[in-house]
Amino acid sequence: MTCSRCVSGVVTLMFLVHLWNYIRGYVIIVAKGSVERFINICTRRQILLWDISRKDSDSVVMKASRRGFMMMRQAARKSGCRVHIIKKCGLPFFLHRFRKRRGFKAGLFFFAALIILFTSMIWEIEVSGCSRDVEEQIFKVLEETGVGKGRFKMGLDPKRIAADILLNVDEVAWAGVQIKGVKMTISVQEIRPRPDVVDEDEYCNLVAERDGLITKIEVLAGTLKVNEGDTVTKGQLLVSGILESQTPEFGTKYVHARGRITARTWYETKLPLMYEYTKRIRTGRTHENKYIRILGLKIGLLGNRKAFEMYDSISYDKKVTGPFNWEFPIGLTVEKLYEVQEKRVKLSDEEAEALALEKARLQLGSELSPDCRVLEEKVDILRNETGDAWLQLTLECEEDIAGVEPLGGD
Numbered sequence: 181m182t183c184s185r186c187v188s189g190v191v192t193l194m195f196l197v198h199l200w201n202y203i204r205g206y207v208i209i210v211a212k213g214s215v216e217r218f219i220n221i222c223t224r225r226q227i228l229l230w231d232i233s234r235k236d237s238d239s240v241v242m243k244a245s246r247r248g249f250m251m252m253r254q255a256a257r258k259s260g261c262r263v264h265i266i267k268k269c270g271l272p273f274f275l276h277r278f279r280k281r282r283g284f285k286a287g288l289f290f291f292a293a294l295i296i297l298f299t300s301m302i303w304e305i306e307v308s309g310c311s312r313d314v315e316e317q318i319f320k321v322l323e324e325t326g327v328g329k330g331r332f333k334m335g336l337d338p339k340r341i342a343a344d345i346l347l348n349v350d351e352v353a354w355a356g357v358q359i360k361g362v363k364m365t366i367s368v369q370e371i372r373p374r375p376d377v378v379d380e381d382e383y384c385n386l387v388a389e390r391d392g393l394i395t396k397i398e399v400l401a402g403t404l405k406v407n408e409g410d411t412v413t414k415g416q417l418l419v420s421g422i423l424e425s426q427t428p429e430f431g432t433k434y435v436h437a438r439g440r441i442t443a444r445t446w447y448e449t450k451l452p453l454m455y456e457y458t459k460r461i462r463t464g465r466t467h468e469n470k471y472i473r474i475l476g477l478k479i480g481l482l483g484n485r486k487a488f489e490m491y492d493s494i495s496y497d498k499k500v501t502g503p504f505n506w507e508f509p510i511g512l513t514v515e516k517l518y519e520v521q522e523k524r525v526k527l528s529d530e531e532a533e534a535l536a537l538e539k540a541r542l543q544l545g546s547e548l549s550p551d552c553r554v555l556e557e558k559v560d561i562l563r564n565e566t567g568d569a570w571l572q573l574t575l576e577c578e579e580d581i582a583g584v585e586p587l588g589g590d
Contacts, residue, residue, distance in 0.1 A: 205246050205270030212239040213261035221255040222248075246272070302331050303362040310368045314351050318366060321348045333359060341366075382586075383434040386419035388412045389583040392443030402437030412443065412581075421587040434587060441582040444555070446574060447544050450562070453532045453569040458522050462492070465519040473497070473511045488519040533561065533571060540573040552579040 211218050215238070222229055232242040244252065249265070256263045278284045305322070307315045322328055325344050327336065338357035345355040345368070354369040386402065394410050402419040406412060421437040467487035471478040498512040527535065537559060548554075556576040563569045 201243075201245070202270050205268070205272035206243050207246065207249050207265050208241065208243050208267040208269065209249065209263055209265050210235060210239055210241050211256070211261045211263045214259045215240045215261060218252075218255055218259040218261040218263075221259055222252055225251065225255060227251050227255065241266070246270075299362060300333055301329075301362065302327075302333060302336070302359070302364050303329055305329065305364045305366065307366045307368065310352070310370050314349060314368070314370060317349045317351070318345055318368070321345055324348075327364075382436050383421045384437055384587045385417055385421045385585045386437045386439060386441065386582040387585045388414055388416045388418055388441070388443075388581050390414055390443075390445050390579075390581050392445040392581050394441060394443045395578065396442035397439070398441075399439040401435050402439065404439075406441070418582055437584075437587075439582060440580050442578060443581045445552075445577050445579055445581065447547060447577065448572065448574045449540050449543050450570050450572045451536045451540050451543075453529075453536050453561075453571055455527050455529075455532050456524055457527065457535070459525045460490075460492070460520045461523050463519045463521055467517045467519075469515040469517070471513040471515070473513055478513060487517055490520050490522070491517045492520055493517050533559075536571040537573065540571060544573060544575055548575075548577065549579055552577045 215234075219229065219232070219240075227244065227248045229242045229244050229248070232240060235241050252263065255261075305319075305328070307318055310318070321344055322341070325341070327341060336359060338359055341357045342355040345352055345357075345366070351370050352368050353371040356367045358365045358367075391413050392411070394406055394408050394412060397404065397406070397408055399419055402421050403423055405417050405420055412418065418441050419437040419439050421435050423433040423435055425432070465488070467485075469484040470481045471484070472481065473479075493515055495513060495515045498514065554575050554577050558574040558576070560572040560574070561569060562572055
């Protein structure tokens with residue numbers, strides 16, 4: 181492990197050295213004559229030479245910096261060597277080729293300014309340590325405070341952002357914000373819900389919240405007033421919070437009745453069958469509206485219009501990305517319009533029943549309690565003498581029907 185780290189460190193160092201030489205610029209030269217004396221003189225005068233290799237018996241190829249090459253004239257004269265350049269390498273020589281091309285210079289300057297501009301903005305926001313709902317609330321707070329993708333990092337205070345999140349999101353107990361490069365990382369800790377604490381001084385009974393047939397009884401505190409198999413009605417006393425002693429001198433005690441009374445319950449709804457309904461049909465004609473997005477602003481292009489009186493629309497964004505998947509604050513939004521017409525459609529008996537059944541299930545589903553378990557579903561079609569028809573949906577369920585009712589007394 182230590183050896184591999186050393187090799188990795190050496191490779192990184194060599195890369196940085198080569199990069200630095202490329203930025204400064206260097207020349208590849210050939211020296212002929214008393215090469216050994218020439219190299220010794222350059223070494224004494226602290227002229228850096230590297231990648232030295234012998235070309236033949238009296239000449240050597242090597243590399244030197246631009247400044248070093250200018251300083252080695254006296255060394256070459258004193259040693260009697262002839263030195264000439266084979267190749268010029270590096271960024272300064274590359275740019276020198278385009279010194280008369282003003283357009284290239286302007287483009288290079290613009291590109292450099294663009295890189296500096298984009299690296300001074302926030303392009304990615306990551307939230308960790310919370311649920312999806314809390315994450316959406318955090319992004320809403322960021323939007324209200326003007327923090328988002330495309331915002332300049334200058335002027336952003338991570339502590340202030342964390343404080344805004346804590347003040348505006350009740351579910352967050354702690355928040356930390358870190359800005360690194362073009363990425364903002366928000367780490368949060370949600371508040372853990374406190375367990376329900378029963379106030380023993382709050383005297384109460386348990387009563388039935390719905391009509392039902394009792395199938396299971398679990399009493400933790402109080403006096404049971406019903407048995408398994410009993411049919412109960414809404415509001416009927418199930419567990420009393422009054423404990424009466426068999427010995428009269430001990431008197432009566434009041435408690436907070438607790439328990440779970442599971443019962444079989446029934447939910448029912450009836451909806452008329454509709455044999456006609458209005459359907460929206462696409463005609464096949466479409467139209468596209470396009471908008472340019474710049475830092476949250478949408479600018480419509482020429483040709484945008486409300487092409488149809490009745491239409492469905494679908495919008496999608498085309499993003500502009502750069503290196504490392506950075507998203508630039510510019511892009512294109514395309515809104516596609518589909519012309520539609522309304523048409524009265526006749527349904528068969530099966531289709532009308534299926535449509536009514538779907539609506540009935542949605543209606544009853546909103547009435548069921550979270551712990552309710554559906555045991556059986558019964559569907560009936562009812563008709564009267566005039567030919568009108570209804571769909572009746574009955575759900576047989578099992579759930580806890582015990583509800584708390586305050587108990588009067590001392």
